[in-house]
Amino acid sequence: MNYGSSVTLPLRLWFGAEVFFGLAAILSITIAPQDTASNFAWTIKPTVTAAILGAFYASVAPIFVLAMVARRWEMVRVIIWPAIVFTSIELAATWIHWDKFRVESDSFALWYASYLLPPPIFLALFFYQVRRQVSLPALEPIAKPMRIALCALGCLFTIEGLYSFVRPEHFTANHAFDVTALTARATAGWIVALGLMMVSMAWEGAHERVRIGLPFLILPLPLLLVQMSRFADEVDWSHPRLIAALVMFAATSLLGLWLARGNWRTSLS
Template sequence: MMNTGSSVSLPLRLWFGAEVFFGLAAILSITIAPQDTASNFAWTIKPTVTAAILGAFYASVAPIFVLAMVARRWEMVRVIIWPAIVFTSVELAATWIHWDKFRVDSGSFMLWYASYLLPPPIFLALFLYQVRRQVTLPALEPMGKTLRLTLCALGCLFTLEGLYSFVRPEHFTANHAFEVTVLTARATAGWIVALGLMMVSMAWEGARERARIGSPFLILPLPLLFLQMSRFADEVDWSHPRLIAAFALFAATSLLGLWLAKGNWRSSLS
């Protein structure tokens, strides 16, 4: 009999649904109306373009959790888990470090706090449960060595940049194309880490059908960041070298995502 891998457990599927809820709440607030963070978000973000940038990342990652909800096999969603654990841990650390900046008596904050306090232990527990049940599944669409090395190299670059910016936020705040606070710099750094670890996780899996579900998170940041920043173009120095370099890196990431998205989606979701 053909080895079809192990199924996604019901608790993990339900938690993916919870992540979709958290993501939708963020999109309805900070993505759609970044100018209203004083009333619709966990803290007031200024300038508005930096809120819009965070909103772009929330919109970029949302599709992968929707896809994960409908995927049937654990091997096809495994690529998401460790990036999610590390990302939510980084955002939780930023919350604790800058506790005084948050509107802790607001419903928006409680939703924010729950969305980062709960995922690390829940994802870790569900990961360990799934690992005990998993079986060896050969790659249907093995990645070539060049693709794996490219994903690993670019992923490590993003991850290290994000971690350094979290530890030393002045690296991000002192010389950028727009003004940014230390808290927003650390929150953004978490997203850079998440994107980097997603690419490393894809390279580790070594199979395109297992990486495909994460490809929207590679494809979407470039167009969504440009769209969100364009809404508040007067707050951005479009000729700044760091912005140009960042867009070049996101362009490379988007191309990798488009390449990974090609192929048989049925094999990744069924």
């Protein structure tokens, strides 16, 4: 399909860099969250909180792989601002808790590069692409009720994440497992990213323009359950906040599955 403006080579190459950063995180914190003392930028305790961060990394990995092969800017635009805000939050958390990191390690160098570089690079590439884009109508418009649902749930996640970042004690004081302030802020970044992804999808308003971001809506719930079950003895499964969070992630997964219907070729060609 020849419609819209193409993804420029610099942006495609940067998506490749993001795949590299994501793969490095998955090979460490997702697969072996119990070994963060040696394989990650900082030692994360309890282990279940490292496993939870690993679930989020795994849930976004397919997005950048899909973005690398997508041909049209309109089909990848949905992920740009969530990526800019997310990486900025993680960078801010790094600066706030600098003393908690193993700053002399290779793992920290990789972590720091993965959050220091993306905000300015994504921002510059966004405006470069905007100057080249063509205004075209949506092929598969999203129904208004679904756009409202995306926006409402996205705003809830975004507000919750921002509040938890500013006041990490909101996250650490009463939860289903122990959480440090650093891990709370790192997790808050993911919550904000998820919320902004849904708001961005509502803004785009077309199925073909949001499909690339859908793994981030669909995968967190099953991956979080798998990761938490690996360290089930560290989790209070009856805690009200955990139950409420799982309900919200279930709603997000259902939205993602509904949006995933249709012809994916229109999102990649």
